[in-house]
Amino acid sequence: MRKSIEEINERIRRGEATVLTAEEVRDLVEQGAVSELQDVDVVTTATRAVMSGTYAVLSFGLAEKGSFARSVSARINGVLAHVGPCPNERLGHIDLIVFGTAHRDERYGGGHLFRDLVARRSVCVDVETSDGRCISRELTLDEIPHARIFGTRNAFMNYSAFVNTGGVAMSTIFHAIPFPVSMSGASFSGCGILNPLENDPLLETIGVGTRVLINGAEGFVIGTGTRSTPERPNLSGFADMHQMMPEFMGGFVTSAGPECITSWAVPVPVLSQSVFNAVSRPERAIPLPVMDVGTRSSLWAADYAQVWRDVDLAVRVRPDSCKDCTNCIAEISCPMGAIKRPVRIDRGLCFNCGLCSVLCPEVFRARLGSVRSPDGIHVPVTLRQSDRLRAIRLAEILKERILDGSFRISACVKRLSP
Known part of the structure; x- marks a missing residue:
């Protein structure tokens, strides 16, 4: 028996729908309280992770009409912005595209800039004009009428864990410090059972036009992303920055430079038995491929239960154990700049990656799990590039909005084909 979007929306309107987060439905399945298609109407899913394929499109007035013919280059807070494609000749207006992975220096990039804008912090725009002049302006997001975040490759159904099988530490986007050698540590991405496409692997409900939350703002899926395959689909989409929430975005500093954090929440209407089965x-049935970070070759398949079950989603701090080192390795290495003195964690910035608990276990404590091979190899996780704690929060926010009627489930206008 199949259900329809219209039937589910009517049940929501009447206050009769069963809307659960992805974690809640798994708990109820384990308890035997949910066992068939009719037991649940909508599952809210979410992920918060380092997502390189993210960029912003900004359009705003820079100066008076006629003050310059065209802009040829631009930077915002020192981060390179690409001018165009519309020249806006002599209108005093500019259109800019900023990549989430562009950076000013090794600690500040596009992801940091996007969060600063959404937090309504003032930013500095420097533009070179076609006649060689420089025009600068300080502004906030509220002075940028058109500001959207686009994802070109976000929310993969299945990410990977990485290890370094070699004997030389490697700078890479997959770790915040040079990657530990000889398989002494692993990094991974993906929120397991919360990942949107893990809950709709056949793309029965998620398609072009599906209404979603991106960084907390209502947006839409516009297709599959780059490098999407039937085995590992991903999504592209967009949302308005003015409605976004800074806690779900930001910059993440890796040993190869700054990366961009993006969050998605996607409703999955349970329309068929195959969706209910998904x-x-x-969690143990969701594979987590393990790859060599140097060769990008596959080593074995672990599963997400190994890294998300019986672990700590947040790091605990023991200030009394701090020796107040002159050069605090945890503070220096934190990819979010979230560790402050006297020793504490700025929870508004913290990504819950767990690196501090590896570098200074006397002060910072967290069980991070490990990736385990079928023949008994155990590699401890030393960095998480997904934040499950905030993904849970975003899934709960989406659930609340669905139930209070402020977010309406939408049918896709076209099925996706990876």
Whole structure:
């Protein structure tokens, strides 16, 4: 028996729908309280992760009409912005595209800039004109009428864990410090059972036009992203920056430079038995491929239960154990700049990556799990590039909005084909 979007929306309107987060539905399945298609109407899913394929499109007035013919280059807070494609000749207006992975220096990039804008912090725009002049202006997001975040490759159904099998530490986007050698540590991405496409692997409900939350703002899926495959689909989409929430975005500093954090929340209407089967799968049934970070070759398949079950989603701090080192390795290495003195964690910035608990376990404590091979190899996780704690919060926010009627489930206008 199949259900329809219209039937589910009517049940929501009448206050009769069962809307659960992806974690809640798994708990209820384990308890035997949910066992069939009719037991649940919508599952809210979410992910918060380092997502390189993110950029912003900004359009705003820079100066008076006629003050310059065209802009040829621009930077915002020192981050390179690409001018165009519309020349806006002599209108005093500019259109800019900023990549999430562009950076001013090794600690500040596009992801940091996007969060600063959404937090309504003032930023400095420097533009070179076609006649060689420089025009500068300080502004906030409220002075940028058109500001959208686009994802070109976001929310993969299945990410990977990485290890370094070699004997030389490697600078890479997959770790915040040079990657530990000889498989002494692993990094991974993906929120397991919360990942949107893990709950709709056949793309029965998620398609072009599906209404979603991106960084907390209502947006839409516009297709599959680059490098999407039937085995590992991903999404592209957009949303308005003015409605975004800074806690779900930001910059993440890796040993190869700054990266961009992006969050998605996607409703999955449980329309068919195949969707119900997907939203019911336990975490141990979701594969987590393990790859060599140097060769990008596959080593074995772990599963997400190994890294998300019986672990700590947040790091605990023991200030009394701090020796107040002159050069605090945890503070220096934190990819979010979230560790402050006297020793504490700025929870508004913290990504819950767990690196501090590896570098200074006397002060920072967290169980991070490990990736384990079928023949008994155990590699401890030393960095998480997904923040499950905030993904849970975003899934709960989406659930609340669906139930209070402020977010309406939408049918896709076209099925996706990876």
